[in-house]
Amino acid sequence: MASFRGVHRTPAGSNLTILALESNASVVGKLDQLIIGSDSTPADIATRLDVLRHTTAGAAGTAVVEKPDDPQSSAPACNLRGGTMTEPTYEADFLLEIPLNQRATYTWNANPGKELRTVVGTANGLGLRSVSSGATPNIGATFGWSE
Numbered sequence: 001m002a003s004f005r006g007v008h009r010t011p012a013g014s015n016l017t018i019l020a021l022e023s024n025a026s027v028v029g030k031l032d033q034l035i036i037g038s039d040s041t042p043a044d045i046a047t048r049l050d051v052l053r054h055t056t057a058g059a060a061g062t063a064v065v066e067k068p069d070d071p072q073s074s075a076p077a078c079n080l081r082g083g084t085m086t087e088p089t090y091e092a093d094f095l096l097e098i099p100l101n102q103r104a105t106y107t108w109n110a111n112p113g114k115e116l117r118t119v120v121g122t123a124n125g126l127g128l129r130s131v132s133s134g135a136t137p138n139i140g141a142t143f144g145w146s147e
Contacts, residue, residue, distance in 0.1 A: 008082030012133035033144030037105035040137035054088035061085030
């Protein structure tokens with residue numbers, strides 16, 4: 001099983017995807033690490049971030065370069081897309097809710113076997129979404145996943 005990393009930075013906002021992991025027709029992506037922080041000038045700004053599954057992929061945005069943890073691995077089957085984009089169609093319930101102060105850096109690591117999984121299908125995936133924010137600081141996110 002190969003594992004990969006991808007990084008993207010987008011200003012926070014309301015209902016704005018920061019980073020989305022998109023599966024394909026035959027592969028399940030398993031998100032096992034998430035790192036969130038900000039490189040903006042320090043300030044006391046609260047942002048609520050959610051991780052949700054989506055059933056329709058976003059459009060446009062930025063194609064994010066995926067890097068294998070092992071440089072001998074083949075290219076990933078899943079894709080990463082960074083906001084700003086036409087938003088994916090998200091499920092109503094979130095998998096993780098992360099209220100975060102801009103001065104903080106947050107790391108989430110899944111316990112073995114407890115990774116957040118995409119559903120097989122080209123439009124399905126997982127997204128990190130800025131649901132609300134007191135301003136628009138840059139939000140940097142790193143996804144680590146296996147497939």
